[in-house]
Amino acid sequence: MDELLKTLKAVAEPSRLRLLALCAEGEFTVSELVQILGQSQPRVSRHLKLLCDAGLLQKLREGSWMLYRFAPEKGAADIADLLLSRIPEKDPTFAMDRKRLRKVLADRSKAAEVYFNQTADHWDEIRGLHVEDAEVENAITQNLYSGPIEKFLDIGTGTGRILELIAPHAKSADGIDLSQEMLAIARANLDQASLKNCQIRQGDMYQLPFGDNQYDAACIHQVMHFADEPNRVIGEAARVLRPGGKLVVVDFAPHDMEDLRNTYHHRRLGFSDGEFVHWFQRNGLSFKSPQHLPGGQITVAIWTGIKAIPKGG
Numbered sequence: 001m002d003e004l005l006k007t008l009k010a011v012a013e014p015s016r017l018r019l020l021a022l023c024a025e026g027e028f029t030v031s032e033l034v035q036i037l038g039q040s041q042p043r044v045s046r047h048l049k050l051l052c053d054a055g056l057l058q059k060l061r062e063g064s065w066m067l068y069r070f071a072p073e074k075g076a077a078d079i080a081d082l083l084l085s086r087i088p089e090k091d092p093t094f095a096m097d098r099k100r101l102r103k104v105l106a107d108r109s110k111a112a113e114v115y116f117n118q119t120a121d122h123w124d125e126i127r128g129l130h131v132e133d134a135e136v137e138n139a140i141t142q143n144l145y146s147g148p149i150e151k152f153l154d155i156g157t158g159t160g161r162i163l164e165l166i167a168p169h170a171k172s173a174d175g176i177d178l179s180q181e182m183l184a185i186a187r188a189n190l191d192q193a194s195l196k197n198c199q200i201r202q203g204d205m206y207q208l209p210f211g212d213n214q215y216d217a218a219c220i221h222q223v224m225h226f227a228d229e230p231n232r233v234i235g236e237a238a239r240v241l242r243p244g245g246k247l248v249v250v251d252f253a254p255h256d257m258e259d260l261r262n263t264y265h266h267r268r269l270g271f272s273d274g275e276f277v278h279w280f281q282r283n284g285l286s287f288k289s290p291q292h293l294p295g296g297q298i299t300v301a302i303w304t305g306i307k308a309i310p311k312g313g
């Protein structure tokens, strides 16, 4: 009874109902929500706190930013969904909020684009060294998708490309990356693609911000060559996979382009299949036949591992 009343009280106020409706459309910083609502920051922060306390919104730290998103706890989920379905689309206040929300999203895309354009040459140059992206993406989808995926994790998500690829086949998809700039680009891309089942957050592949045995599938695409300790990265990925879950790692086969080390800070000039056999075995993953995609100066390799199911499990 107390919990129910707390939820009802939290939403029984116009600004808070507006905030709930806005946060159901994505993840927003306080300043973005201030811009949309046209109210003072302390006031908006107070409303957000009440909504979080009532278990309707969730607060996520990302570097110096604090992001709010709609993530109702179990007890509040039904009421929250019902309320959202009753929001009068044509009500002038909600219509204005949606208009301002679109402007915030457009500003985000613009800022992300500026950063991306500064680094785009690097990406294009690396892409030019191997087979077409479409061929790699097709192979990733085939390796990952052997049946419906409940929960998918993209480790080192960058611009969110792998999330865009896999999210349509998954019930929910999470992405983590260390770089706030990359996450800003990913957020803009996912907004543009209207992928509402994706969530991204700042996180380190050496210390994933998730509990054990949660994901059906995970991908590490073009991230391992930056890793000082690949075995630890595989260990973390294996930890968050459920028994029977699948890890797909995509990177380069061994090559001698020393320039990638000097110019683009690659730690490793590719990996052998044997290294992955070893890392997978050490971390309780069975090694499936690797796939190699030659066709450029560098061969792209795909290594797939399946997390062992405990005996009797």
Ligand SMILES: C[S@@+](CC[C@H](N)C(=O)[O-])C[C@H]1O[C@@H](n2cnc3c(N)ncnc32)[C@H](O)[C@@H]1O
Pocket: 155, 156, 157, 158, 159, 160, 161, 162, 176, 177, 178, 179, 182, 203, 204, 205, 206, 220, 221, 222, 223, 226
């Ligand atoms: C070449 S990008 C690949 C991005 C994405 N997987 C893709 O293929 O489009 C490498 C990404 O790894 C991220 N990264 C590097 N070290 C990381 C770490 N320790 N934890 C999480 N992400 C990391 C970088 O910020 C960058 O976004």
